[in-house]
Amino acid sequence: xxxxxxxxxxxxxxxxxxxxxxxxxxxxxxxxxxxxxxxxxxxxxxxxxxxxxxxxxxxxxxxxxxxxxxxxxxxxxxxxxxxxxxxxxxxxxxxxxxxxxxxxxxxxxxxxxxx
Amino acid sequence: xxxxxxxxxxxxxxxxxxxxxxxxxxxxxxxxxxxxxxxxxxxxxxxxxxxxxxxxxxxxxxxxxxxxxxxxxxxxxxxxxxxxxxxxxxxxxxxxxxxxxxxxxxxxxxxxx
Numbered sequence: 081x082x083x084x085x086x087x088x089x090x091x092x093x094x095x096x097x098x099x100x101x102x103x104x105x106x107x108x109x110x111x112x113x114x115x116x117x118x119x120x121x122x123x124x125x126x127x128x129x130x131x132x133x134x135x136x137x138x139x140x141x142x143x144x145x146x147x148x149x150x151x152x153x154x155x156x157x158x159x160x161x162x163x164x165x166x167x168x169x170x171x172x173x174x175x176x177x178x179x180x181x182x183x184x185x186x187x188x189x190x191x192x193x194x195x
Numbered sequence: 196x197x198x199x200x201x202x203x204x205x206x207x208x209x210x211x212x213x214x215x216x217x218x219x220x221x222x223x224x225x226x227x228x229x230x231x232x233x234x235x236x237x238x239x240x241x242x243x244x245x246x247x248x249x250x251x252x253x254x255x256x257x258x259x260x261x262x263x264x265x266x267x268x269x270x271x272x273x274x275x276x277x278x279x280x281x282x283x284x285x286x287x288x289x290x291x292x293x294x295x296x297x298x299x300x301x302x303x304x305x306x307x308x
Binding site: 084121123125129169171181182185186 | 241
């Protein structure tokens with residue numbers, strides 16, 4: 081069973097517009113959430129994270145929102161740029177215990193920024 | 196500062212053979228993780244070292260997989276004997292502590308024929 085779900089395999093957005101990537105989770109023990117970006121033939125690169133005690137974290141063009149009651153998080157990229165085209169992975173962990181030490185990943189969403 | 200490095204970048208072997216993957220974490224990172232991504236599926240956690248000790252190996256698929264981290268520096272992941280379903284990309288990641296994001300290596304693409 082998948083504990084972290086990214087239901088959109090791909091997303092196409094015009095350059096300059098907002099990109100919104102969504103992620104749902106089922107494990108209520110998760111208390112730390114991360115987004116990773118991956119280019120072909122490279123490993124995932126850490127982008128931004130959020131602790132469950134917060135509902136928003138912002139870093140430049142990237143903002144992550146967390147809705148704990150809905151077990152949902154989203155990554156907003158604004159404005160979208162061509163270099164943002166990549167696969168984005170949502171990941172979660174239970175830092176305070178209750179699960180495996182490592183991250184649990186979603187399947188990823190391929191974001192395509194169109195000129 | 197050098198990132199996480201993995202060797203080899205690609206490996207093609209036949210079913211039944213043995214393969215050893217190597218990971219060099221970022222210097223000073225006590226935490227080292229192995230992950231695997233099988234085609235079309237999500238990246239899955241395999242195990243976690245803290246220095247030379249296995250902290251959590253709950254994700255290891257079976258006893259054909261053996262991970263070591265002698266001396267608490269680099270780590271190896273041996274698959275013996277390899278099966279077709281072991282094909283995928285094996286990622287290594289490291290971090291100074293467990294409270295933040297890990298730094299991933301570029302991965303080793305393993306193909307078992």
